[in-house]
Amino acid sequence: MRQVARCWPRVLLGALMTLSPLTLGGPAMGQGGPAARGMHGATPFEQQLAMLDAFGLDKRPLQQAPRGVDAVVWAASIPADNALTPERVALGRRLFFEPRLSADGTVACATCHDVTKGFTDHRPVSEGIKDQLGRRNAPTALNAAMLTSQFLDGRSPTLENQARLPIINPIEMGMPDEASAVKALAGDAEYQRLFQRAYGRAVNFDDIARAIAAFERTLMLLESPFDRYLAGEKNAISAEAEKGWVLYNGKARCQTCHPFNLSNPLGSDGRFHNVGVSARHQKFEELATKALELLEKDASIHALDRLALETDMSELGRFMVTRNPTDIGGFRTLQIRNIGVTPPYMHDGSMQTLWDVMDHYNKGGEPNPYLDGGMEPLALSEEEINQVVAFLFTLTDARYAEENQRQMERQQEIARKKRPFRDEAMAFGRRLAFEPVKKEPRP
Amino acid sequence: MYAKRVAIGALLWLGCQTGSGAGQTPRARSERAPTEETVEVKLCDDRTTTTVPKDMPPTRENGQRVADSLMSQWKREHPNQAWEMKVTQSHPTIPPPADNRKVLEGAQRTDQTYALFTERDVLTWERETLKLVQEGARVFHDAEAMEGTIGVSCDMCHPDAANTHPETYPKFQTQLGRVVLLRDMINWCLEHPVKAPRMEPDDPRMRALEAYIIAQRKGVTLEYGKH
Numbered sequence: 001m002r003q004v005a006r007c008w009p010r011v012l013l014g015a016l017m018t019l020s021p022l023t024l025g026g027p028a029m030g031q032g033g034p035a036a037r038g039m040h041g042a043t044p045f046e047q048q049l050a051m052l053d054a055f056g057l058d059k060r061p062l063q064q065a066p067r068g069v070d071a072v073v074w075a076a077s078i079p080a081d082n083a084l085t086p087e088r089v090a091l092g093r094r095l096f097f098e099p100r101l102s103a104d105g106t107v108a109c110a111t112c113h114d115v116t117k118g119f120t121d122h123r124p125v126s127e128g129i130k131d132q133l134g135r136r137n138a139p140t141a142l143n144a145a146m147l148t149s150q151f152l153d154g155r156s157p158t159l160e161n162q163a164r165l166p167i168i169n170p171i172e173m174g175m176p177d178e179a180s181a182v183k184a185l186a187g188d189a190e191y192q193r194l195f196q197r198a199y200g201r202a203v204n205f206d207d208i209a210r211a212i213a214a215f216e217r218t219l220m221l222l223e224s225p226f227d228r229y230l231a232g233e234k235n236a237i238s239a240e241a242e243k244g245w246v247l248y249n250g251k252a253r254c255q256t257c258h259p260f261n262l263s264n265p266l267g268s269d270g271r272f273h274n275v276g277v278s279a280r281h282q283k284f285e286e287l288a289t290k291a292l293e294l295l296e297k298d299a300s301i302h303a304l305d306r307l308a309l310e311t312d313m314s315e316l317g318r319f320m321v322t323r324n325p326t327d328i329g330g331f332r333t334l335q336i337r338n339i340g341v342t343p344p345y346m347h348d349g350s351m352q353t354l355w356d357v358m359d360h361y362n363k364g365g366e367p368n369p370y371l372d373g374g375m376e377p378l379a380l381s382e383e384e385i386n387q388v389v390a391f392l393f394t395l396t397d398a399r400y401a402e403e404n405q406r407q408m409e410r411q412q413e414i415a416r417k418k419r420p421f422r423d424e425a426m427a428f429g430r431r432l433a434f435e436p437v438k439k440e441p442r443p
Numbered sequence: 444m445y446a447k448r449v450a451i452g453a454l455l456w457l458g459c460q461t462g463s464g465a466g467q468t469p470r471a472r473s474e475r476a477p478t479e480e481t482v483e484v485k486l487c488d489d490r491t492t493t494t495v496p497k498d499m500p501p502t503r504e505n506g507q508r509v510a511d512s513l514m515s516q517w518k519r520e521h522p523n524q525a526w527e528m529k530v531t532q533s534h535p536t537i538p539p540p541a542d543n544r545k546v547l548e549g550a551q552r553t554d555q556t557y558a559l560f561t562e563r564d565v566l567t568w569e570r571e572t573l574k575l576v577q578e579g580a581r582v583f584h585d586a587e588a589m590e591g592t593i594g595v596s597c598d599m600c601h602p603d604a605a606n607t608h609p610e611t612y613p614k615f616q617t618q619l620g621r622v623v624l625l626r627d628m629i630n631w632c633l634e635h636p637v638k639a640p641r642m643e644p645d646d647p648r649m650r651a652l653e654a655y656i657i658a659q660r661k662g663v664t665l666e667y668g669k670h
Contacts, residue, residue: 070570070574072566073563073566073567073570076562076566077563148561148563261567261571262570262571262574263566263567263570263571264567270561270563270564271556271557271559273556326556327556330556372556373557374557
């Protein structure tokens with residue numbers, strides 16, 4: 001899945017700004033430098049696979065819930081027809097890195113869900129075949145198994161269903177239809193053997209999606225410094241981050257939509273909220289009118305998929321699925337796990353740093369008629385924003401510790417130079433949403 | 444040096460009616476007189492006592508012996524008080540939290556996202572609630588978890604949280620001389636029979652203990668102030 005695009009130069013600039021400091025940051029894990037970039041900017045798959053092997057995810061017993069997950073809830077999240085087996089996971093892993101599933105053999109799941117980049121692509125929006133850009137930011141595939149719906153507008157109910165769509169979306173992997181995807185693999189003797197072993201059948205599209213989903217269920221990375229802190233290791237996070245955790249639950253009101261517990265350890269309520277990100281650049285009413293006309297003719301999941309990835313109607317978010325006016329501009333709360341290593345942020349990748357994200361929420365989001373009722377100015381001081389951000393960087397799994405440190409330094413550097421979403425007059429209630437912006441002298 | 448006196452109270456504040464005039468009744472005889480090598484442990488009736496060696500290892504077995512010694516004395520003097528058996532039998536295990544699946548039935552509100560619930564929401568509520576209660580059960584049965592020093596844990600006087608009647612708080616407790624909450628009585632028991640430090644009101648163990656004690660009275664009518 002991919003998310004927003006506007007015009008080439010802007011996106012390219014965004015991608016460069018995102019990636020280049022990483023290159024300077026050092027050689028680790030191969031992200032960044034032109035020499036290390038594979039097709040569509042992805043890290044070469046051999047490097048990705050080497051990093052994945054080092055994670056040791058295959059050592060975890062498949063019949064047990066991942067660490068940090070309630071066993072009953074975990075069992076309830078696995079469909080009866082796709083029980084986890086080593087054969088299915090192995091097949092899914094191979095398919096995840098299989099560019100032959102794309103029309104021109106250049107795109108695989110791992111192109112946009114790059115292991116070295118926290119299973120995202122570190123770009124505002126993703127690039128598919130023929131260098132086409134979508135409209136939305138690629139959410140991480142990590143821990144996606146615990147989400148209650150897939151895609152940022154929740155148009156897909158399960159991982160199994162989600163995995164089908166990018167393969168045949170014209171600007172992602174671009175296969176003309178499901179049969180073509182099957183045909184691309186069916187002649188391969190190794191795949192014939194693997195499908196037989198995993199599902200006892202010949203290569204078929206349903207099992208391609210099932211196997212990818214099975215593999216994704218092994219990508220549960222929930223072992224962060226914060227988890228050690230919760231388990232009683234008081235020094236696992238800094239005193240600053242500890243204050244951030246208190247703010248997270250209190251004044252900053254994060255916990256309302258980003259709840260954490262063993263039954264739901266991702267920090268997403270699975271609900272859809274208009275926090276005003278899309279209100280910055282769209283006229284909702286015009287778009288919604290147009291969308292209703294189109295959906296009247298075809299509201300299939302494939303039509304939704306294309307409208308979400310290829311048109312301005314992407315910004316309508318959940319409304320496209322439900323056609324319920326209160327869902328206009330609403331997107332599912334993103335998980336907060338590994339947030340430090342999955343920039344840029346928001347459904348359109350429009351925020352480069354976690355400081356930008358905090359600035360956005362601090363001013364109460366972007367005013368619009370469909371703004372979520374839970375949004376209001378937070379009056380967080382600069383010190384408090386730093387504390388929440390310090391806390392957010394403790395949520396990265398230990399296996400991404402180096403990348404997390406690099407991202408923190410990189411984002412700090414960017415935030416020192418510019419804070420485009422900062423609006424203290426709004427944050428502290430000196431100006432209300434309906435008042436015109438007055439020029440305030442900046443310190 | 445006089446032997447330290449400890450009141451064993453958990454169970455019986457309930458049993459002990461607040462106006463019982465404990466001071467006028469003759470003391471129950473201790474099995475041994477306190478010496479410099481022993482600690483005196485007192486039941487919450489403020490009369491029944493026993494002594495234990497100061498160097499007694501604070502194991503669960505020893506704790507149970509202390510509690511049993513006090514309880515058997517108390518039962519001898521109150522032959523008709525079979526309350527604990529009755530309550531234990533009615534709540535043999537942790538009852539499940541309320542079944543909230545009904546919120547998924549029928550038409551849900553679609554006009555705001557916070558009022559839309561999924562199976563996962565309902566499962567999360569159930570599991571997380573049950574886990575807090577289970578954690579409470581663990582602490583309730585574990586003297587060490589409460590930092591108890593003589594091996595006594597809550598269940599030794601309150602099997603399955605019997606006779607804790609959380610549904611009657613807040614109420615005026617004469618032994619404390621003020622209106623108290625359940626957590627105040629838990630702290631009272633921690634200091635006296637369990638011989639553990641008091642817990643802060645937001646101590647995770649205190650929150651869990653309250654959760655467990657309340658869960659065990661599922662279905663009982665709230666009647667605050669009842670004695």
